[in-house]
Amino acid sequence: MRINCLAxxxxxxxxDAYDNFEGPVKCLCGAMLEIRTEDAMLKGIMLVEPRPRPAPESKRMEGAAAT
Structure with missing residues (x-):
């Protein structure tokens, strides 16, 4: 089965593992597609908006000597 990326x-x-499937599929461009298939036929497709990642917290060592 082939699907076109919406992005x-x-x-x-x-x-064939996707003949009866519901869930995310990632395109080479990085876009996430939410698809639903039944009997090797595409029943639904939606472009999933990327969720922003939380900024990593800085890890300062307490009691470390300042240089």
Whole structure:
């Protein structure tokens, strides 16, 4: 089965494991697609908005000598 990425138009090839599937698929462009298939037929597709990652907290060592 092949689906077109909604973000870039790339053809994403899916094997038989996706014939009855509901969940995320990632395109080469990095876009996440939420798909639903039944009997090797695409029933639904949606572009998933990326969730912003929380900024990493700085890890300062307490009691470390300042240089």
């Amino acid at each position: 870039c138009g790339h053809k994403v090839t899916l094997d």
